Amino acid sequence: MSTISGIRLTATYHILGNETLALARAQGICLEQSVEFPDELVPDGFIRDHVVGKVESIRPLSPQVHEALISYAQESVGTEFTQLLNVLFGNTSLQRGIRLVDFTLPGSMLSEYPGPRYGISGLRERLNIPLRPLLATALKPMGLSARELAALVQKLATGGIDIIKDDHGLADQSFAPFKERVEMCAEAVARSNQLTGGKCIYVPNITCSSEVFHEKALFAKQNGCGGLLYAPGLAGYDRMRALSSDTSIGLPVFMHPALLGSFVVDPDGGISHSLVFGKLGRYAGADATIYPNFGGRFAFTKDECREIVDGCISKIGTIKPIFPMPGGGMNIGRINELKEFYGNDVILLVGGGLFTHGPDVADNCRYFRSLVE
Amino acid sequence: MSTISGIRLTATYHILGNETLALARAQGICLEQSVEFPDELVPDGFIRDHVVGKVESIRPLSPQVHEALISYAQESVGTEFTQLLNVLFGNTSLQRGIRLVDFTLPGSMLSEYPGPRYGISGLRERLNIPLRPLLATALKPMGLSARELAALVQKLATGGIDIIKDDHGLADQSFAPFKERVEMCAEAVARSNQLTGGKCIYVPNITCSSEVFHEKALFAKQNGCGGLLYAPGLAGYDRMRALSSDTSIGLPVFMHPALLGSFVVDPDGGISHSLVFGKLGRYAGADATIYPNFGGRFAFTKDECREIVDGCISKIGTIKPIFPMPGGGMNIGRINELKEFYGNDVILLVGGGLFTHGPDVADNCRYFRSLVE
Numbered sequence: 001m002s003t004i005s006g007i008r009l010t011a012t013y014h015i016l017g018n019e020t021l022a023l024a025r026a027q028g029i030c031l032e033q034s035v036e037f038p039d040e041l042v043p044d045g046f047i048r049d050h051v052v053g054k055v056e057s058i059r060p061l062s063p064q065v066h067e068a069l070i071s072y073a074q075e076s077v078g079t080e081f082t083q084l085l086n087v088l089f090g091n092t093s094l095q096r097g098i099r100l101v102d103f104t105l106p107g108s109m110l111s112e113y114p115g116p117r118y119g120i121s122g123l124r125e126r127l128n129i130p131l132r133p134l135l136a137t138a139l140k141p142m143g144l145s146a147r148e149l150a151a152l153v154q155k156l157a158t159g160g161i162d163i164i165k166d167d168h169g170l171a172d173q174s175f176a177p178f179k180e181r182v183e184m185c186a187e188a189v190a191r192s193n194q195l196t197g198g199k200c201i202y203v204p205n206i207t208c209s210s211e212v213f214h215e216k217a218l219f220a221k222q223n224g225c226g227g228l229l230y231a232p233g234l235a236g237y238d239r240m241r242a243l244s245s246d247t248s249i250g251l252p253v254f255m256h257p258a259l260l261g262s263f264v265v266d267p268d269g270g271i272s273h274s275l276v277f278g279k280l281g282r283y284a285g286a287d288a289t290i291y292p293n294f295g296g297r298f299a300f301t302k303d304e305c306r307e308i309v310d311g312c313i314s315k316i317g318t319i320k321p322i323f324p325m326p327g328g329g330m331n332i333g334r335i336n337e338l339k340e341f342y343g344n345d346v347i348l349l350v351g352g353g354l355f356t357h358g359p360d361v362a363d364n365c366r367y368f369r370s371l372v373e
Numbered sequence: 374m375s376t377i378s379g380i381r382l383t384a385t386y387h388i389l390g391n392e393t394l395a396l397a398r399a400q401g402i403c404l405e406q407s408v409e410f411p412d413e414l415v416p417d418g419f420i421r422d423h424v425v426g427k428v429e430s431i432r433p434l435s436p437q438v439h440e441a442l443i444s445y446a447q448e449s450v451g452t453e454f455t456q457l458l459n460v461l462f463g464n465t466s467l468q469r470g471i472r473l474v475d476f477t478l479p480g481s482m483l484s485e486y487p488g489p490r491y492g493i494s495g496l497r498e499r500l501n502i503p504l505r506p507l508l509a510t511a512l513k514p515m516g517l518s519a520r521e522l523a524a525l526v527q528k529l530a531t532g533g534i535d536i537i538k539d540d541h542g543l544a545d546q547s548f549a550p551f552k553e554r555v556e557m558c559a560e561a562v563a564r565s566n567q568l569t570g571g572k573c574i575y576v577p578n579i580t581c582s583s584e585v586f587h588e589k590a591l592f593a594k595q596n597g598c599g600g601l602l603y604a605p606g607l608a609g610y611d612r613m614r615a616l617s618s619d620t621s622i623g624l625p626v627f628m629h630p631a632l633l634g635s636f637v638v639d640p641d642g643g644i645s646h647s648l649v650f651g652k653l654g655r656y657a658g659a660d661a662t663i664y665p666n667f668g669g670r671f672a673f674t675k676d677e678c679r680e681i682v683d684g685c686i687s688k689i690g691t692i693k694p695i696f697p698m699p700g701g702g703m704n705i706g707r708i709n710e711l712k713e714f715y716g717n718d719v720i721l722l723v724g725g726g727l728f729t730h731g732p733d734v735a736d737n738c739r740y741f742r743s744l745v746e
Contacts, residue, residue, distance in 0.1 A: 299469055
């Protein structure tokens with residue numbers, strides 16, 4: 001007979017269906033996400049009383065959509081992030097018309113998830129930028145050689161960009177192999193910083209095969225990279241959590257949204273923007289989270305972007321707030337609008353748009369920088 | 374200037390929109406999934422000619438849905454599975470109304486993905502079951518102790534089940550900690566096999582924190598487990614690929630669908646059932662793939678299940694076919710229907726239903742077994 005603390009985490013779901021159907025579906029979630037057993041077979045005693053999920057409340061958002069708050073025993077998760085995801089939405093992801101919109105962990109569980117190493121305050125300190133929005137861009141296009149990318153880095157860094165990240169499409173291709181690229185680009189940033197006195201960082205893409213992941217992260221650190229880009233959609237949130245908490249690396253982590261879109265694009269199913277790009281990334285150690293801004297070439301709305309910011313900065317125990325890093329088809333002409341929407345605690349990611357503003361990239365960077373100073 | 378082979382992989386997308394819109398969106402995919410750069414900035418030469426994706430064909434499926442075949446340079450992927458996912462659907466996942474339905478790799482890329490170690494033939498050989506469908510069940514409910522689970526294992530194994538897997542909700546909880554559970558359940562199977570002369574295997578859930586993943590897999594192997602359960606939705610396809618190809622482990626891998634549902638439930642977006650549960654799992658080394666069968670408590674249709682089977686067994690170079698493993702609210706009364714639908718090359722996964730058929734679980738197993746012999 002196991003002992004159980006009685007302490008519970010809660011999850012909020014939006015469920016398609018009228019009141020009767022939604023309640024039945026909520027009760028289904030309680031079983032599915034815990035014992036995964038027909039109700040009549042659930043043993044009486046602590047399994048029925050504690051292990052099975054509980055509908056704590058249910059309320060209509062509209063006649064055909066209900067919001068259910070369901071609690072689970074903290075013991076059903078234990079201490080692993082993978083199992084947290086599993087309890088929150090594992091099998092229920094396979095049902096249509098149920099969306100996981102939020103969750104809250106009890107204080108007793110928070111110690112398992114220290115969250116980001118740096119967050120907003122720590123990254124500002126490393127970059128020596130106490131107040132203004134941070135400026136970021138992406139190295140592209142795929143197909144350039146490491147030498148060409150490094151030449152580009154030098155222009156961007158001397159122009160005043162704070163964070164130069166690999167485009168997420170740069171992996172370990174023959175065009176610009178990872179190690180060669182990291183060496184040359186990190187060196188180009190260091191050289192530029194010596195000239196400008198700045199603290200620009202180069203952030204290579206570390207999303208790669210499991211077998212070489214730690215080796216590549218370490219290589220990036222040893223070559224002076226100031227952060228790492230990682231896409232949890234391609235290789236899992238848990239590896240990001242492990243990377244962030246790995247003291248042998250200890251670099252800021254920039255989360256990229258590749259392949260995560262499928263979690264959010266169905267408004268009736270999947271997981272909320274706030275969780276996918278915000279809170280889950282933050283629990284899993286991201287210091288900044290990249291996502292498509294409203295009004296770009298993706299279809300995210302202002303409300304969805306606000307939700308993401310909320311997931312980045314809302315109070316969660318002692319877990320640090322992290323930078324929202326909107327990008328995706330931005331251009332310099334929109335900087336004032338973005339400053340107004342996001343305030344100062346934002347990383348403005350302008351990729352291709354930085355090249356279209358005028359013929360000289362370094363000049364474009366200087367202009368971009370002048371808009372936030 | 375990089376050299377490029379001219380060899381290309383292809384991906385098939387279903388795109389919402391009339392002919393004009395769908396073609397424009399297809400051309401958008403070509404840029405987004407390769408150079409991620411505005412068209413006017415793409416350098417002429419090999420980047421424009423080879424690196425940018427190409428619309429190879431487009432045809433209407435209905436006036437409002439078009440199917441586009443797009444090719445990419447094999448060099449844009451390189452050799453990593455993470456980057457394969459990225460090129461196929463990374464940023465495009467963030468767009469509504471575009472679904473990745475299939476992909477084909479050229480022979481020159483297939484050598485990077487050996488696929489499953491065992492597949493259908495290898496698993497049949499290990500279990501000494503040359504012809505009939507395989508029988509599987511899941512240990513549940515969460516909350517039982519390791520000792521209680523092991524007692525259950527003994528009944529299931531002596532009753533004639535071939536594969537006894539952890540319920541995917543069993544992780545490393547205080548109820549039944551991983552190592553204790555593995556030791557006791559593996560021992561219970563071994564004892565039962567001695568009595569019956571059978572080759573039943575116990576398959577623990579190895580989805581866990583990155584830091585302890587290899588240690589746990591090795592522990593399972595050293596304790597005589599006959600396979601490992603892994604959920605790529607919770608921790609990434611790539612770690613499964615690495616697990617499957619790790620010669621220090623070398624066990625059959627059973628893929629679980631937790632959290633993968635969000636990729637398939639929106640019929641207009643996400644990724645096809647055939648890829649998510651079939652082909653991607655197979656490329657990433659799964660020997661069997663678990664998914665919700667039609668007519669269970671999940672909403673998968675017969676057509677979707679047929680698609681998954683197709684992803685499991687269709688000819689892909691020398692990559693072995695793998696077992697479809699339908700489950701999710703199955704019961705013994707449906708075995709004949711399932712045999713008819715799937716034929717012999719299937720693992721029939723009956724979980725809770727195995728407990729409801731009659732009062733004695735071992736008797737239920739014997740009856741279940743008699744239906745396939």
